[in-house]
Amino acid sequence: MTTEHGGLPLPDYDQLPVGTLEHRIRALSVPELDQLLHYEHGHADRAMVVQILTARKRQLDAGAPLSGGNPAAFKPETAGHGRGGSPVSPATSPEPSSPPPHGTPDQRGKPKANRTGG
Template sequence: MTTPDRSKLPLPDYDELNVGTLEHRIRSLGVPELDQLLHYEHEHADRAMVVQVLTARKRQLDAGAPLSGGNPAARKADVAGHGQGGSPVSPATSPEPSSPPPHGTPDQRGKPKGNRTGG
């Protein structure tokens, strides 16, 4: 078996995936696709954790586990509907800035500290 070209892998961004992301993205792949990724992994980086994840998923499928839905080639940003990172907070949705009082509460101000004498 020849080493598959990176562009022909079932996950186009395979080399850029961390183990946690890979674990979720392979859930919709069948045994032939997993075999292709395993072969590619052994021929290139041969990362022990990646091989372990791919092998474990292959065993699950051999035991009758179902494929999950979804597109294994979809990147997280594609699925979420917006770019990576960022926050839905904008200047329009941000609260007005406020500074907490240095002591006490807004309704009950604290007393300034003074010299204390024993009594």
């Protein structure tokens, strides 16, 4: 199964986070992994990605089965593009207050002991 980037087997391959890529390649065959390796060496040449693809090829060569599913059917994920910001809004934030300088608001300070040595 081939898609974008000149027939790569995973959609939006360049934008996939490494952790997602590691799971997506489980359904790929050795020729498809070779295709991704060739593309990776010619483009970003990310050491971690090359290591993951090579390790998966070794697993398949040792008899590991392909996982079921279609890796191209997943909605592509992108790295580092979260919504950001705080979920706090004026409606959910507490009332502003200043903490007391010492102790708790309902306790008055006690005078210190006589410090004049005597």
